[in-house]
Amino acid sequence: MCLSIPAKIEQIEGDMALCTVGGAEYHASIQMLDYEELNVGDYVLLHTGFAIQKISKEEADATLKIFNEFEKLNVSLDEEEIQTGKRIV
Numbered sequence: 001m002c003l004s005i006p007a008k009i010e011q012i013e014g015d016m017a018l019c020t021v022g023g024a025e026y027h028a029s030i031q032m033l034d035y036e037e038l039n040v041g042d043y044v045l046l047h048t049g050f051a052i053q054k055i056s057k058e059e060a061d062a063t064l065k066i067f068n069e070f071e072k073l074n075v076s077l078d079e080e081e082i083q084t085g086k087r088i089v
Contacts, residue, residue, distance in 0.1 A: 004047040005067075006060035009040055019046060021064070 007019035007026060015031045017038070030038055030051045038044070043060040044051035081087055 002047060004045040004052060006043055006055060006063045007046045007051075008060070009038060009042045009044060009051075012038060012040060017044070017051060019044065019051070021046075 005021055007021040007028070009017045010020050010025075011018040012030070012035070015029060015035055017028050017030050017035075019026045019028050026046060026049075028044070028046050028049055028051045030044070032050050032052055033044070033054060038051075038054065043055050043057055045053045045055055
């Protein structure tokens with residue numbers, strides 16, 4: 001399964017962009033996109049160091065919300081495993 005993450009473009013230099021998500025910074029190639037149409041403040045999906053698709057802020061926010069919900073679920077499951085001593089598969 002492949003996973004891409006939504007990130008905000010903070011800076012563009014040639015065919016590379018500095019992108020942020022969750023406080024982390026990533027340098028990503030924007031060669032796969034029409035990077036002349038990308039601007040600081042735009043959102044893109046990042047996958048293995050490449051921006052693969054421009055998305056709206058709303059799409060980015062919705063995806064990040066789901067990621068946060070999964071993180072909360074994982075923490076809850078970890079806590080349950082610790083309390084019960086049973087591994088949850």
